[in-house]
Amino acid sequence: MVGSDGNASSLSQNSVRVVVVGDHGTGKSSLIVTAAAQAFPSNVPPLLPPTHLPADYYPDCVPLVIIDTSSSPENRNKLTEELGKADAVVLTYACDDTATLDRLSTFWLPELRRLEVKVPVIVVGCKLDLRDDQQPVSLEQVMSPIMQQFREIETCIECSSLNLIQVPEVFYYAQKAVLHPTGPLFDQETQTLKPRCVRALKRIFILCDHDRDGALSDAELNDFQVKCFNAPLQPSEIVGVKRVVQEKQPEGVNSHGLTLTGFLFLHALFIEKGRLETTWTVLRKFGYNNDIKLKDDLLPVPIKRYPDQSVELTTEAVEFLTGIFCLFDIDGDGALRPAEVDDLFSTAPESPWGEAPYKEAAEKTALGGLSVDGFLSLWALMTLLDPAQSLANLIYIGYAGDPALAIRVTRKRRIDRKKQQSERNVFQCFVFGPKNAGKSALLNSFIGRPFSEIYTSTTNERFAVNLVDPIGGSKKTLVLREIPGGAVKSLLSNKESLAACDIAVFLHDSSDESSWKRATELLVEVASHGEASGFEVPCLIVAAKDDLDTYPKAIQDSTRVSQDMGIEAPIPVSVKLRDYNSIFRRIITAAEHPHLSIPETEAGKNRKHYNRLLNRSLMFVSVGAAVTLVGLAAYRVYASRKNTSS
Structure with missing residues (x-):
């Protein structure tokens, strides 16, 4: 080089x-x-x-x-x-x-x-x-x-x-x-390549290491030179390059050729000598921009979809990710530890799961690793929330197929309701409820975290994702999205806010009547918003903290509300006692049948009643008009015949 x-x-x-x-x-x-x-x-x-x-x-x-x-x-x-x-x-x-x-x-x-x-x-x-x-x-x-x-x-x-x-x-x-800016490539204070530059060069090295032996052979090094600089390396030049590396970095060359260490050393050397154009030429030949991210034209175009459509990974992408999981599970323990996850994403600009909403959103093993289910769950969550980022990271970690074949856009939920069945594999559930109702505890239990008696108020939206094995079907991915009480008004200010929601759950503390009343108020607010926007969603009521004594009128109140709104009676659960009453399976089942469990408010019923009366009136007017026209036509025929006979 x-x-x-x-x-x-x-x-x-x-x-x-x-x-x-x-x-x-x-x-x-x-x-x-x-x-x-x-x-x-x-x-x-x-x-x-x-x-x-x-x-x-x-x-x-x-x-x-x-x-x-x-x-x-x-x-x-x-x-x-x-x-x-x-x-x-x-x-x-x-x-x-x-x-x-x-x-x-x-x-x-x-x-x-x-x-x-x-x-x-x-x-x-x-x-x-x-x-x-x-x-x-x-x-x-x-x-x-x-x-x-x-x-x-x-x-x-x-x-x-x-x-x-x-x-x-x-x-x-x-x-x-x-x-050919220095800033994105090199840290002047430490005199080292910047992390994002190292990640990009590592990806380029792996792409050029065709036999996957961890080194660039003379032939691979020459192919690299031709691709980047349109000129082959002479044998003496290859020998010279490796000699320079070996003198300064003995581990930069081995019996197979130039190692990643040597490859990175050469680029640091070029930059130190002011030859930044060499490293930039390499980066740009492999599609990187000045931010050392792949250029937009190398990434999939924005995915067009309607508000009530979602994006999922295809079977092809899931199989690729399963293979990647096995490849980076170095110790073969069936889990990716944090260091292994970092290594997996070491060819991406940064690890995408280091911050919210992905950090702490999936179940961890006892040693803090990600199982294959947890790994695939996080990919499903990233694809749901940010399909473009998900596709970009697939490419960064080595997916070489057509990006269009890695994802699928689901059918509109309105069509699902008409067909009375959803074909989705990933369902997003909005979790509503007043303070201290048990929302966070439910999310924690879903990803295997122990119950805590200490109450901590949630101020920002939070996600929990896991696979659920429904009865008589293949595994589905369930995404629980906790909506803090203070965020409900802001959420519902957007007409399309429920378009991304496959099902909504309303928690209340079954021992607290005020908690129940606030939960029903939230249910009415959400149902009203769904009726007005056209994005109605199935709803379930969850009576949390079932280990406590229920308030006196609990059964009477809950029966009345659920019957009036036409939805299932509250589902009792106790996270503390680990009595979940199959709640996560029931959420999936309700989401799979989006025509059911849709609550009706009084305003909605009145609107439907008015529309029925209006349609009936229009029908009577139409029939009356038809009878009048027929009568008028008959009269004209009668009058015509009378005039003819006279």
């Missing part, structure tokens, strides 16, 4: 916009004119119009647009506007004026931070020909303290427009900082 210059086809930018700023008199305009004309100008206007350098000016074949600016206070708004559109900033000082050098750290660099200009900065010392040679101070000595304080400085360079010294290099470095 000897590297090469980048090329335009691998770059996403059509042009690079460089804004030149600095104190008055530091040589900004002369620098720009000299770069464009390749000669020092005799007369320079106070402020230049935008200056264009053609695509063939530099090897990357990307044109530059250079913007001159004024540092006068009356032009401050224009300066701010131009900085907001900059891809890179060239910040100038005069080599013969120490005051302009001091102003870099006392004004200009803090000002760029204040304006939130988050682009590479190239510091340029102009008028090198005027510097006093009697006070020799190296550029490194001058700039090192400033670069330590302002990490946004990409590089520093001195130039002379008059003597044509390093003028083209100024804008080459500016363009290079945009097209």
Whole structure:
């Protein structure tokens, strides 16, 4: 791997916009004119119009647009506007004026931070020909303290427009900082590759290691070189590359070839030597953008679906993931421990399950690992909540098939209701209930967590996912989504909020009458929203804490409400006693038959009654109109015959 210059086809930018700023008199305009004309100008206007350098000016074949600016206070708004559109900033000082050098750290660099200009900065010392040679101070000595304080400085360079010294290099470095930025690849403080860069290079290494022996053979290394740089490696070059690695990193080469350690070492070496274009060319050839994520055109297009459709993994994707699980279960204990999960996702930009809603959403083994059911459950949850992220991560971990064959969009729930059967394999259940009703305890029990007497109020939505084995059917994935009491109003403010809900469960503390009343209020609110929006959902009432004595009128009240609304009587459960009364199977069964268990409010019944009366009235009007027309026609026939006979 000897590297090469980048090329335009691998770059996403059509042009690079460089804004030149600095104190008055530091040589900004002369620098720009000299770069464009390749000669020092005799007369320079106070402020230049935008200056264009053609695509063939530099090897990357990307044109530059250079913007001159004024540092006068009356032009401050224009300066701010131009900085907001900059891809890179060239910040100038005069080599013969120490005051302009001091102003870099006392004004200009803090000002760029204040304006939130988050682009590479190239510091340029102009008028090198005027510097006093009697006070020799190296550029490194001058700039090192400033670069330590302002990490946004990409590089520093001195130039002379008059003597044509390093003028083209100024804008080459500016363009290079945009097209081949250091920040995403390398940590300057630790002098190491950044984690996301390591993850991307590891994925590339694995893709190029065709025989999966953990090393790039000479043939694989040559294939890699041809793919990235359109030129083969000579045998002597391969020997030279491996010799360099082995001298610095003995474990970077083994009997099979260049190891991952050696591959990463080479890229760190390129970057340290300023050859960032080599690593960027490799990354871009394998489809990565400047954020070191796969470019959008390599990922599936946004999945089109109606609000009441969901997305699931196909059998093909599940089989792939099952194989991946076995591959990364290094110790063969039937579970992926955290380190094994991290290793599995080590070729993705980051592990997708490190934060909510996925963290702590699935059942763990006694040693804290994920069983295959827990592993597949988390994938099902990610596919349900964020299909694009799920597909992207499938690709990152090695799925090579057609992404379109990895997922399926389910049938609309409205059609499921008409057909009286759902074909879904993943069901989302919204869990409603007042405070301290037992919602969190139910979710915890679903993923195998022990019961706790300590009450902790839930303030944010939380998910729990697991596989459920229904009677007489294949396993289904159930996603429980806890809706905190304070979030109900916000949820129902969205007309389509229930579109993603396959079934809703309403918990109440069976020993507390006020808890029951609030649960029924929530039931009415949700049912009313479903009737109004057209996204009616099956509902179940759960009488939690069945180990406690029920309040006196519990049976009477619950019977009345369930009968009035046309749904099943409350299902008693006790998480404390582990008496679940098959609640999770019953949730799945109700979700599989979406035409049943749909509550009706009084308003809904009145609306239906009114519609029936209206339809009946229209029918009578139609029949009456038909009779009138028939009568009128008969009269006309009778009158016609009468006139004829007379």
